[in-house]
Amino acid sequence: MKSASDGKIGYDIYRSPIGPIHVVVDGRGVRKVAMTDEEWQEYRAELGDLPRNPALCRAAVRQLDEYFKGERREFDLPLSLEGTEFRKRVWNELRAIPYGEVRSYAEIAAAIGMPQAPRAIGQANRANPLPILIPCHRVIGKNGDLVGYAGTRTDIKAALLRVEGYLR
Incomplete structure (x- = not known):
């Protein structure tokens, strides 16, 4: 992991309509989007102290703002994504789900050619470090239920699907 002291990592807070969203950017791109305070505190405990750096995070915060205003349907930010090859395959497939679907x-x-692996898909969703940018909120239960978002935070999933017009 990059250290906070090398100056190429920092965070900012986007005050979204659904609450504060912490965005971490490093020298390669967006590294973390924390949707809850608990998730943010856990991430900071793992990584250590991070400097606030609004300039580094400006593009990510701007695109999130455009998304919540209904002005952006796709993100074109560089991502600093770490994960297993399986998770990366799942996350790439999530990025192919169109806005509002x-x-x-x-x-x-x-x-992804693994029809017997829906539970593993759920685990990859749960491990997604970049919610919204990698739209795991667009994955629902087979019966249409809003399940499995950030543990029990289906309220966040519902709010994001309302932003996209899938839910009213």
């Missing part, structure tokens, strides 16, 4: 865990499993 949803897929089931089973559909994602089938799309």
Whole structure:
């Protein structure tokens, strides 16, 4: 991991309509989007003290703001993504889900050629370090239920799907 002292990592806070979102950017791109205070505190405990750096995070915060205002449907930010090859395959498939649409865990499993792996898809979703940018909120249960977002935070999933017009 990059250290906070090398000056190429920092965070900022975007005050979204659904609450504060912490965005971490490093020299390669967006590294973390923390949707809850608990998630942010856990990440900071793991990484150590991070400097606040609004300039480094400006593009990410601007694009999040455009998303919540309904002005942006796709993100074009560089990502600093770390994960297993399986997780990266799942996350790439999530990025292919169009704005305002949803897929089931089973559909994602089938799309990556692993139809027996919907639970593993759920685990990859849970490990997604870049929610919204990698739209894990667009994955729902086979029966249409909003399940499995950030543990029990289906309220966040519902809010994001309302932003996209999928839910009213």
